[in-house]
Amino acid sequence: MADLRVLFATKDIMKFMTEINPALVDKRITLNLKKWLVHGKSIKGALHSRTGYSNQDSILWKQSDSSNTIIMSVADGHGSDIHFRSKVGSRIAVKTAVETLFELFHNQPIEINNVSQVKDIIRYSIPRLLVHNWMDRVQYHVEKHPFSNNEIDFILKKKGPHVLKKIINNPKIAYGSTLLTAVITKNYFIFFQLGDGNILIVDNDKNIRNMFSNKTNDSEDKPSIESIIHTESLCMDDSWLEFKTGIFAFHALKPKLILLATDGYCNSFRNASGFLKIGHDYLGILEDFGCSYLSQNLGNILRQTSVDGSGDDITLGFIYHI
Numbered sequence: 001m002a003d004l005r006v007l008f009a010t011k012d013i014m015k016f017m018t019e020i021n022p023a024l025v026d027k028r029i030t031l032n033l034k035k036w037l038v039h040g041k042s043i044k045g046a047l048h049s050r051t052g053y054s055n056q057d058s059i060l061w062k063q064s065d066s067s068n069t070i071i072m073s074v075a076d077g078h079g080s081d082i083h084f085r086s087k088v089g090s091r092i093a094v095k096t097a098v099e100t101l102f103e104l105f106h107n108q109p110i111e112i113n114n115v116s117q118v119k120d121i122i123r124y125s126i127p128r129l130l131v132h133n134w135m136d137r138v139q140y141h142v143e144k145h146p147f148s149n150n151e152i153d154f155i156l157k158k159k160g161p162h163v164l165k166k167i168i169n170n171p172k173i174a175y176g177s178t179l180l181t182a183v184i185t186k187n188y189f190i191f192f193q194l195g196d197g198n199i200l201i202v203d204n205d206k207n208i209r210n211m212f213s214n215k216t217n218d219s220e221d222k223p224s225i226e227s228i229i230h231t232e233s234l235c236m237d238d239s240w241l242e243f244k245t246g247i248f249a250f251h252a253l254k255p256k257l258i259l260l261a262t263d264g265y266c267n268s269f270r271n272a273s274g275f276l277k278i279g280h281d282y283l284g285i286l287e288d289f290g291c292s293y294l295s296q297n298l299g300n301i302l303r304q305t306s307v308d309g310s311g312d313d314i315t316l317g318f319i320y321h322i
Helices: 013-020 046-051 086-107 115-144 149-159 161-169 171-175 272-276 278-289 291-308
Strands: 036-043 057-064 069-076 179-184 188-194 198-203 208-210 244-249 255-261 314-321
Touching (some): 036 057, 036 069, 036 291, 057 086, 057 314, 069 086, 069 255, 086 115, 086 171, 086 179, 115 171, 115 179, 115 188, 115 244, 149 161, 161 171, 179 198, 179 255, 198 278, 208 272, 272 278, 291 314
Antiparallel strands (some): 036 314, 057 069, 188 244, 198 208
């Protein structure tokens, strides 16, 4: 099968799509009258498929047509030896984010008339609330499902008694996960990111914006468990301080398409510019063939990208403005 990294850089992606499902070639989907169309997919990476390892990524979203509110989250469990429950951690992460933020912005809506006046409140208060709620659910899971003898023996053999002691004293390490979240309301957008992954925005003029570039944290106050974790994580001490946050009025962003992706996607490309082109490619598919067409083929696209690229799990969520 053709290399998706090449296909995504050319118009031949349509040829690939029809090779996957020829029956869909002439079925143009008529978009409904909703303002936003939302969908996503998470697939097990090619490497994990060969080794029998489970998908560590998670995705969840919730949409209310009545208030035009959408919350979408993706998370990537770290999957290394010390994060032996990261699959659970990522699932808890997206569930926590969607439920917490839907309560804030739909059920008990925060009124924002002047974005600049509330930036600091949202930048610090909401990440702290997300981490607090995630940790509460992780603690509940540990209490209901204590570490098994097999898990303890595994860490002892792989990492030794020093690391085992750290995990026993700080169980959230086992659940380590990243978190990316988009909040869309009728008047503004809020984006949160902790750890690796990408949030891409394609605006009405088809400009592509990578919401958060990966920057080195120059802080001297590193979390106490940072030495055994290779990316910012919910399981780090004071992880809420590591969140990147973006807040925009609708007119300032004018998005046509919002993409949330775990880092297995970006890592499947040789360079950042190649990855960024997926914004145009997905927008082209949605405009030419519709949301239903893409939804039915998204899993195949992501699986082939993993095969030809990083081999990692890949998760992609999209929010499309009609």
